[in-house]
Amino acid sequence: MTQHHPGTDEHRPANRGPAAAPRNRAALIAAAREIFAEDGLDAPLSAIARRAGVGQGVLYRHFPDRAAVAAAVLEENVRQIEQAAAAEDATLAGVLGVVSWHLTESAAFISLLHAGAADRRSGAHAYARALSERVERVLRARVPAGHRLAGADDLMLAVAMVSGAVTGPTREERERRVLAAWRLLAVEVGPVRPFTG
Incomplete structure (x- = not known):
């Protein structure tokens, strides 16, 4: 029996499925542009995912590494x-x-x-x-x-x-x-x- 802990899912972005992929990618690029503009290329990727409103797994599905994110932005x-x-x-x-x-x-x-x-x-x-x-x-x-x-x-x-x-x-x-x-x-x-x- 799985125990539900109130509040744990509230911080996790909703899974919008494959149809949201283009929207997620655009949100990630916009967020990366803002984060990199503020903090440079060494800014944490987790901050980009957070600002885009997606989980880090979504970020890595679109961009396998920091170089790919930087490429899209710069x-x-x-x-x-x-x-x-x-x-x-x-x-x-x-x-x-x-x-x-x-x-x-x-x-x-x-x-x-x-x-x-x-x-x-x-x-x-x-x-x-x-x-x-x-x-x-x-x-x-x-x-x-x-x-x-x-x-x-x-x-x-x-x-x-x-x-x-x-x-x-x-x-x-x-x-x-x-x-x-x-x-x-x-x-x-x-x-x-x-x-x-």
């Missing part, structure tokens, strides 16, 4: 930067404005840009390194000859330095600090906003 950021760089009228300043917007929005994106320098062995950080390299490639393609960031390591070092300045309790404060950091490096940056096509 791919969109990187794709937006690639689209900004590919636009017909793209300039380095404009693309740096888009990069700066992502820096002010997400601690995970900051982690991504520092992934290339870190010797991390986790799948999430390996994936982040690959995404970071994509960002570097599109930025480097927009650096004019003779620009102050044209040196071999100067571009991503500058981006890393600026990302280190992204602190503050509000988005406005973080943006103010990003722009101040670029100004101190004497690098022109376009409007800090997402790429909208």
Whole structure:
């Protein structure tokens, strides 16, 4: 005879069955974006499941590991930067404005840009390194000859330095600090906003 303990099922999300899979996946990605934005790529996966309103088993059915969650969240950021760089009228300043917007929005994106320098062995950080390299490639393609960031390591070092300045309790404060950091490096940056096509 199974004994029922009042209150134990009240904390467990309801099983909505296979029909809920797309909704659960979308909720997990949205929750991961928020959690990673707040706490970076090392945030606990259990916090993502909790925020999405599903159990950890549901998270692992959709994403086998941290790398898969990070990929789903960060791919969109990187794709937006690639689209900004590919636009017909793209300039380095404009693309740096888009990069700066992502820096002010997400601690995970900051982690991504520092992934290339870190010797991390986790799948999430390996994936982040690959995404970071994509960002570097599109930025480097927009650096004019003779620009102050044209040196071999100067571009991503500058981006890393600026990302280190992204602190503050509000988005406005973080943006103010990003722009101040670029100004101190004497690098022109376009409007800090997402790429909208």
